[in-house]
Amino acid sequence: MTRDDAESAFALLASDIRLRILETLVDVPQQEPLSFTELYDAVDAANTSQFSYHLKELTEQYVQHQETGYVVTDAGRRIVQSIKADEYTLQPKFDPVAIETHCPYCGATAAEATYDGRLATIDCLSCANTVLRYELRPGHVAKRSSLRALEAADRQMRGELCSAVDGVCQRCGGSMKLEFITGKEVDPATVLVVCECQHCMTTLSVPIEVALLHHPEVIAKFWDDNLNVTTTPTWELLSEISDWDVELDASDGIMVEFSGNKHLRFELEREEETQLW
Template structure:
């Protein structure tokens, strides 16, 4: 990656007028465009030559110039989406809440969800161990109660893990590689699955059982018991997960024994996705 290109791309955005131009074009229905005059009037600019200069700086990278006028590019739309989501300007506000779960360390059921400015954490009230951690975004808390915000963050985490199993990073679309970590360092988990994007270096990690929650065979097994694991928060499933018995062998195959002695064998291809027998 040429850092000068990156610096130039961000430098182009360092203007309030240019951001207003992008925001205005982002509100235009897709497949439509605005003429120079229409865009000038919508942005409420006061100087045509200055407006033309800033418009030209955005064109090609963030704006497309067409015969019918100007339209926002995919890169420009992503910039506006990040602005509206408050990704770089807003700090989520989150009040601690009580949640019912199953602590894998001490088996207590009372926990609290808190936010430290970086991660939302579900922490056991009895042993103070962290049970789950979430990336909490401004969009998670907007127009939601603290519990709803945690549920939204949980859905996002599960979707990212599900996509990572298919080898696709949800942040950038890059290739995800996985590895297994076992031993005392991951206790009380038996197997920790770690994913890393080869493009943006996003890293995800979760116990094997949590990673498998969205697998069709697992979803089907719980659906037969009238439980929808795709919509049930992970912290409410930890009690069920604690009854699984998962073993990883030397060929990267996992045998999971569920309550009732139902067995599923998962074959992990470290270069691709998982398969189930």
């Protein structure tokens, strides 16, 4: 989509009547088609000619006209979902909260989570380094305390990461390209896994140990130790992965020892769409 295409698409939504049309169609039980008269009555427009004009502007891109009436398209449904999620209208409110974790920089355990209007961060209170970063959304904080909101943001990040390392962007469904980054720039991590969507350019980057928390063998190992890593917040797992041994071999592969003699080896294929395992 070009910038002009995007401008035209958003311009179509610059009307209260059009948004009410979309919301009405989304709220129809079982997504049954509504006739022109049913939709007009539900939207409560000033007159039929005004309503007809706005409905026609939405038809094709956001609304589909079928033999039995009007239904919302997937694009129209996503617009309404974004509106209801307050993603573009509300700024999340988040009070600082104490967090117990494991700082990979200094080994301290006391940290604090704060929100600066862009990202929620967990910062070590001893060395002031940032341990974890999260995108905080209005839905995360709705009817939740700061700690519960942070847990919700962590669960969402983990879900997006799990999908990303499988090669699929959870935001748009596009192909993910994965890259291993090493060197002083990623210290204290040995290997940083960077996942970038080739469609919407969403980017996630985490140490390989965090990415591997989704690996079946790792999940099974912790499960045997009575720890469910799929529901435990990432900051509580950093102490569990702090002693993992990560090594690079001559063929650019990565060997990870995560429990005694348990090893996992990875080597990315150089393709547009890649996955970690």
